[in-house]
Amino acid sequence: MQFIDRVEIEVEGGKGGDGMVAFRREKYVPAGGPAGGDGGRGGSVYLVATERLQTLLDFKYSHRFKAEDGKRGGPNNCTGSSGSDRYLEVPCGTVAYDLETGEVVADLIEPQQTVCIAEGGRGGNGNRHYLSNRNRAPEYAQEGRPGRIRQLRLELKLLAEVGIIGLPNAGKSTLISVLSAARPKIADYPFTTLVPNLGVVRKPTGDGTVFADIPGLIEGAHEGLGLGHEFLRHIERTRVLLHLIDATAEDPIADYQVIREELLAYGRGLEDRPQIIALNKLDAIDRTDEELEDIARSLQPESPYPIFRVSAVAKTGLDELLRCVWQVLEDREPEFV
CATH class of the missing domain: 3.40.50.300 (P-loop containing nucleotide triphosphate hydrolases)
Known part of the structure; x- marks a missing residue:
């Protein structure tokens, strides 16, 4: 097994789902109004410390990691499902640095310690949020926000007394x-x-x-x-x-x-x-x-x-x-x- 103790990676939170433009169309609801649901939140990227690993070899050939995007909102005020989070296992003793600022993003020492390193984007509002006295039938919805993108350097510092x-x-x-x-x-x-x-x-x-x-x-x-x-x-x-x-x-x-x-x-x-x-x-x-x-x-x-x-x-x-x-x-x- 190769001993890899320093790697650079890019992580990206999932994009939030777009809000939906929809209207109620039930037979006995003459003034149904807007009913577009909100988009789901994008998934986030997490680092998880584990005793199972002793090296950063898993990141040598894969450098980009993205969480799942949120789903689009649905009709009848249904909110889209959130994107799945992405969990990246690293050895205990791993420190994550932001390449742009140099700040320490995470210092994982204890087993199962978990830190969010890239937040998912918020889902967009459906058109039901834009109903007003001046606009009884809004035909626009909000797009989902993009997830956070980060360039990180992971360094392994062995835990030895x-x-x-x-x-x-x-x-x-x-x-x-x-x-x-x-x-x-x-x-x-x-x-x-x-x-x-x-x-x-x-x-x-x-x-x-x-x-x-x-x-x-x-x-x-x-x-x-x-x-x-x-x-x-x-x-x-x-x-x-x-x-x-x-x-x-x-x-x-x-x-x-x-x-x-x-x-x-x-x-x-x-x-x-x-x-x-x-x-x-x-x-x-x-x-x-x-x-x-x-x-x-x-x-x-x-x-x-x-x-x-x-x-x-x-x-x-x-x-x-x-x-x-x-x-x-x-x-x-x-x-x-």
Whole structure:
């Protein structure tokens, strides 16, 4: 399945039905008068959040969506039927922006949350509305109003409480595969991961927390370099950032600063998010304990929490790391031994 997280669409509410020109013609009603019914209201277009979808793939090839038009009014003061509404299902976490104004039209987070994005037009009045002392037989009716037309941009922002960030090949996908049932593609070269991966990690209490592996962050990502500019939005909703650093890299501290600067440049409060730092790949490191301690000491001012040392491959140090994550999510001061 393709991961599509941004699309542009056009939506249009249905046109209201026209009013009708009609007169009563009953045998024993000599002065029947006008009896044209009103047109029905046009259908509206709605967005509906659903947990069934994880991508905006349904909108990749279909870009225009219109609700049904209202029906014309009938004789004997019968109102035309309203047009059927159109419901478009989107993944939870979808934000709809008006392309002309840039305003947020809808931000759908909860399942089954429904927002009207294009109202249907009102039906026109039948000729019975225009009866007056000066005009006892009006022969005109009102046309139905057109429905609202909108150009929208839909963006999916993943709903995850913990975002795993770091340079390519830092071990993010390996970590999420070890902690959860997620099975991302993993290889020993950068940019293996081309789409965000979600995994549910079980707490000691039994309930789950969603972790997101955010791929492709490199220097200049906020300006469109690499893959990061496509996926930075997915950590906007996270409560905690888990910054994974490759401890085997030539300069782990410089690697950390690259990602930190990208968060600052992107803004939206990401730089103020609680950030837990972990040095990964201890199973493959050739540094001495003293060198590793110097790296951790240099990174310590960047986080109020200890600098964790883990190996996702060997599954070492992960219990302490997760314990800190749970306590930060619960807004408790982490306890360390």
